[in-house]
Amino acid sequence: MVRLFAFVTALLFSIQVHAADIGDDGLHKTSWMRDTFKDLSEDLEEANSEGKRLMVIIEQRGCIYCRKMHEEVFVVPEIRKFIEDNYFVIQINMFGDVEVTDFDGTALPEKEMVKRWGALFTPSIYFFPQEVPEGLMASQVAVANMPGAFGRWTTFNMLNWVVEKGYSSDEPFQKYHARKFESQKN
Template sequence: MSGLRWLISVLLLALSAAPLAAAESEHGKMEGVGDFEIPEWFKVSFLNLPEDVKEAGQADKNLLLVWYQDGCPYCERLINTNFSQKGIVEYTQEHFDVIALNLWGSRTVTGLDGGSLSEKALGKRMGVQFTPTLQFLDKQGEVVLRLNGYYPPEKFRTALQYVGEDAFRNQAFSAFMKANTPEGGKPGKLLAEPFFADSPHDLSEKKGPVAVFFEQRQCPDCVRLHEGILDDPRMRELLEPFHVVQVDRWSEDKLVTPGGKRLSARQWGDELGLDYVPAMVLFDRGEEVIRMESLFKGFHVRSMVDYVASGAYRDQPRFQRYIQARSERLMEEGQTVDLWEKN
């Protein structure tokens, strides 16, 4: 009898383990996770930002805050691609003291107002939604430029020069970027998509979500947006609830914004402070919810669209929390989440 009981126990254990093994095998995986280490030449700081600003000024430098999070693929590109180039490193070291801050970190920071709080709390207070986010501070401790996301090396070098050469004192970053970025890509008209609404645009009348794509001619990154992201059936499905428009960032053609202002596309882009092209700005109920204004891959762009279309932003104001939950849900459904899609 004892042998029979043992056999039955083994069979029951095998049967109970089979669904678990199947569930594990069907669980999706995550790819494209970033792998990087903070450079040794970044400043070793006591995280007293007023003191850091003062010390940078005494060395005739500005302060640069680099917000990151572990596993971030865009942070990996910033660290391993941009900050591996000798010219960028030398220019940065000459003009900036650089401090790395963990968006979810628990270290105590003395903020610019003199108050003490954790890195995580400071990131929330400063509205950091993406990593990397870079904040350039002048010698008085004012943020004079902010990069929300990853800029490839050439555009990143231009951003460094904008602050390092004090161009921010008399010129908007969008104008400086346009004047100092070589054009390329396909000439002629903007690239079209069948779901773009016909102009003229009156966005003040739209009750549902609105997606606005700011682009320009001869723009390699715009080509990648269309061929790598907008052509994806998953993206097109997510955009279905939206009224989707495309505007030329530098056009003088008039439109009516979701807030009811009649402006040219150029004026509206300036008012929004758009420095990177292409940019995607998502609105709901006439208010901006979130924007893409740097280099993003497909998964993160689709997540932004879903964040607005689903209304999740109303319950979860921190996009990074939402995107973590979305990744887990997709993997539970057996899908592969690729943070750095080949597009």
């Protein structure tokens, strides 16, 4: 029993060490999030120059589902590394006032941009193609959107599906995930 307690304590401590910090805005902050001017066209250009995909995550202060993603999913070493290696991540505060410039040139405070995109849940994660047609807003060009918190394998498989450009194939994400999940649960 003492051994089990020591193992669980060590495991919980290691998770806490790697969990994201909370910023002054009440949102989780990670090393893989980028601090940019939140101009999505510029961010996409920078992501492309690094060979990464642009990902925008919308969160809010006190969101229990955001906390779940940061403390239970994003801390999984395989997921954390995959994000670091493959994604250029921008965080948007659902009720924030920082100006965001959309792909179509519209500039609004975060809270207004979130409304414009129709995002209702946090976290909401938008994934973007490497090229965006002119005159369209982010919610129109996103290749995938994850509204809400999902578990380890759904999140990991979505991250992979986007990098593999699964959205351009005949296999929808749900079938991709079911196929991958069969081998992952063992």
